[in-house]
Amino acid sequence: MAGLRAPRRRTAIIVAVVLVLVVWPALSALLGGYERTSGGEIAVVRNGGFFDNNRIRQVIDPGSGRTWVGLYSKVHKYPAQQRFYTITSDARKGDESGVDVVTVPSSDGVNMGIEGTLYFTLNQDHGSLRAFDDKYGTRKFRSADGKTYSPFDGDKGWSAFLDQIVRPVIDNDLRSQINSFRCAELVSSCALVQNTSAPAAPAAPSRPQAPRQGGQPQSNNANIAKVQESINTSLAADLEQTLGGKFVTNIHFNLVRVTLPEKVQDAVDRAQAAFAQVSEAQAKVATAKAEAAANKARQDGYNKCPTCARIEELKALPQGITVYAPGNPNGSLLPRR
Structure with missing residues (x-):
């Protein structure tokens, strides 16, 4: 009897090892070969098997049911709903940590703090999304905490992508547009402390200032509206050129606040x-x-x-x-x- 028990025990051990090393991984891979998306995300699927290539296999639209994506495939999920990027002096609301204000000079040399929010949507066209994943889904971007993330690594990854790729374009457009106006044309109180005898610096030739009717300066609100309109137009073209494709749509920039430097504001007060x-x-x-x-x-x-x-x-x-x-x-x- 003892001689029969030993072979049975060895057989049981071998079967257990086979289950652990072969059957369980195969079963896990089979069950993991299905994926689905929520209503607020769209997914790009890349091949990832042992003997497969890493090309894009398919795109899963928002709110899908369980979809077969293949064994060991990699799924990159991106936001499908409207997103926004906020620039503000309120450390609790900005996309970057701490106080985050774009400081740009006016045409007469006054550094002005610009706060606002950019609204946009990731282009969900499958061809554009595949190109976006090829260009940016295969890279990592450094975030404010010093770590690197892929754009599909949740909110941190998406924010890191925006900070490094999109934010410089916003800063450049704001600088170009604000430089077309004098300080007092955007903040009326700036006229209280400016030397009116000094001639104003000419506007940038590439962004000419719009003519004023009757020679009278426009109101601050009208000028701010002009800045927003110009930014909305230029941002769409600049982002497409910088990103290498029309990867973002429905672009709208809302200029919330224009502030003066602390010393200038003290003088105004x-x-x-x-x-x-x-x-x-x-x-x-x-x-x-x-x-x-x-x-x-x-x-x-x-x-x-x-x-x-x-x-x-x-x-x-x-x-x-x-x-x-x-x-x-x-x-x-x-x-x-």
């Missing part, structure tokens, strides 16, 4: 405070002049009507006074006994 003090002093002068005019008119009326003056004096007496002696040197009012 002091100038506004000084104007407020001047306005307060002018108001006091106007009040004093009005009171003096009223008193003069009142006195002229009393001179013409002495009786009216006596009546006004009697009306002003406190209640309870029974004797009125205006000629009394000790007082003109005697209280009731």
Whole structure:
């Protein structure tokens, strides 16, 4: 009996080893050969078998059911819904860590902080998506934390791609557009501290400033709207040229805020405070002049009507006074006994 048990034990061990080394990996690979996408993502599938190439096998559209992608294939999932890239001084809301503001000079040399948000959508055309994955899905990009990610590595990977590839294009377009305007044309308070006797620097020849009707400067809101419109047009062309294809669509930049350097803003605040003090002093002068005019008119009326003056004096007496002696040197009012 002991002699029969030993072969059975060896057989069981061999079967277990075969299951662990062959059957289980094969079963895992078979079950892992299916993939699906949620409603907010689109996937590019690349071959990845032991004896296969690494070419793109297929594209899975958003919200798909379970789809056979082959054994050991690699799936690169990208965002399919509208995305945005925020540039702001609020460290809690920006796409880059900490305070993140694009600082660009105006045509008259004032460094201005630009805050805004770029809205866009990844092109879901299968041909464009395949080309995008060939150019950028096979690379890694360094993020703010110093680590490298692929664009399909979740939010961190997508943000790293935007920071290194898309952000420089945004900065360049903002610089070109803002340089076409003087500081006061975008921030009206800038006129309080600028030397108006100094000639303004000419606008950049490649981005000529739009003519103003009647020679009058346009409002800040109109100029900011022009900046947004120009950026929306130039960004689409510049991103296509920089990325090497029309990989992003529905591009819209919303310019949220234009700020001045800290020292310039401090000067503006002091100038506004000084104007407020001047306005307060002018108001006091106007009040004093009005009171003096009223008193003069009142006195002229009393001179013409002495009786009216006596009546006004009697009306002003406190209640309870029974004797009125205006000629009394000790007082003109005697209280009731």
